[in-house]
Amino acid sequence: QQPVQSPQAVILREGEDAVINCSSSKALYSVHWYRQKHGEAPVFLMILLKGGEQMRHEKISASFNEKKQQSSLYLTASQLSYSGTYFCGTDYGNNRLAFGKGNQVVVIP
């Protein structure tokens, strides 16, 4: 069962902050975040584990709320290089990741 990512798209100016979310209807073992730039392969950002701490990749951080079965990705002081589609992959303990449909992020000067 795939997670639901929201909002579908975000446009922000360089230096602004944004939050994107990944929600599941089932209990999760972990959440993985990837970023894919246009025409390129997805690139791993971070894993959030059950009971684990908030994680960080450069100025991008993420949290995992086990009770809400939700992970949030915080884009702080956004840079042009943050543009891309962010995918969350949810691990339900069944040997695979279920990817959401992605959050498209566009950072403009």
Add this chain to the structure above:
Amino acid sequence: DTAVSQTPKYLVTQMGNDKSIKCEQNLGHDTMYWYKQDSKKFLKIMFSYNNKELIINETVPNRFSPKSPDKAHLNLHINSLELGDSAVYFCASSQFINQPQHFGDGTRLSIL
């Protein structure tokens, strides 16, 4: 050095043909995957192998057959190609199941 390499990068062929995509990883990972990304960018797992053993076989038509000759290679053979097979196919690898995955650059398959 390329960590996960796929060939070919582009594949344009006619309906009904048979084609193969090759994938190799030099990271020493135990697990390899095939994903399909359609025009709506939805990334869907097709197959996963761990140490040459098939562990995930999603509801994929049996025209698609993966083969893993060793743990560094995972190839995908597709028979009787159909229009709906047009997509980008990504190979990925990870140390263990559900560890960070490294993706290849993708193979863009177009069916005429």
